[in-house]
Amino acid sequence: MFPLYRRFVFLALLNCTFAASADYRWQQPSYLVQAFTQVALRNEYSQQGRVVRRWEKPIRVWLDHKVGDKSLHADLVRMHITHLSSLMQHPISFVSSPEQANLKIVFTQQRDWAEQIGQLFGEKAINVMHGAVCMANFRVNSRYEIESAAIIIPVDQARMHGKLVTCIVEEITQVMGLPNDSEAVYPSIFNDKTPESLLSGLDGLLLKMLYSPELRSGMTERDVKPFLNKLIRNWQNDGTIKTANRDIRSGELYPLLGY
Template structure:
């Protein structure tokens, strides 16, 4: 199984169209596209990230709660391992700053509007699942909501991809782009798990020097310093990928 995983990984990383993921200049462009932009507007944004501990409540409104809990727990463990941030599940919505709702296609749009009433117009068109964040005036993420219509996601074969992408986006990587590859933030790459590039973006975002509210001119020199201080970063990101429980235990 490990040889198969390595073969699949190397086939991705060695493909000509993907060969630049371990080039710092390519990663910096990817960081700018994914971290400093939004999926639903064309504006430039400052760095957004959590500074306080993340507490996640799972709101089960459909069956298969043990499966959904297991998948979420694995992804949260990977996010904590990659970022070094304090992330844990809680047993009540009042204790949480991220709420993950597992519901149905019939109800999910109404429930999203009920749970997130401050936004009137949601870009539901073509979406299979959705995440929203609130930030402070300086870009610190305060709360997030993820809503997954399980029946729709499973019908499209995207339940795992929805969980992985939305949880990762609520860390402060909210944009999608076809220019970033291989990545869960690129719908054309068909990744269900975080790629080594995605892991690198998270490591950059959660380096201690990078603070919420920083603009592009402030953060880019810090990324240059990070690459200099971490000369083995490509292999380290691959190692973090291989340590994922999705890979080591589930063989995905």
């Protein structure tokens, strides 16, 4: 746990927000299924996909620091991937070299951002960087299993917009297999109009759906709906949906940011 003075540095520097919504429409079964469809089975910049894409193998993370504050960034990433691993029940760990990694997270500067996007994502990705604060991408194999991913965060740009934590949380979560942003999903970090810097209760449920043992990579919308309907009924009965907003705050980032 961070010393108290560092917590104040975090809050002043990152200007993060977390707002609990009083609108609980997202707890309705039909809303949850539709939210999963929008976020997991769609692509932000392409109509391709429309199937479940997720990691089937352990995720091995390498942090590439091209700027200062190495320990700060590492701590933020560690807190979030620990939370994700718990929600997904899927192993995520750091590795000691880039050769061992299948998820690379680059902390860089805005002046070098375009060059690094071209190197990691390809030259075409540079065309969609304008207006973005940070970027991520993942690659799948023929079975739609995610095999590798990369995230680029220009730290000076993210801090200028007060979105360093948001970039870390949203981009890492998206490369878990929830790649699409949608204004139809609220409250969620995948909705640009939601004042969320951290995962909402809805986001936690979406991750649990995606990594449910009943689902597998390559399943279509028609394939997943019966399993999701059954899972959501079970969650209604055992209280998982009702307590989702409270349970999501078990992550270390929440008390760190004052929640």
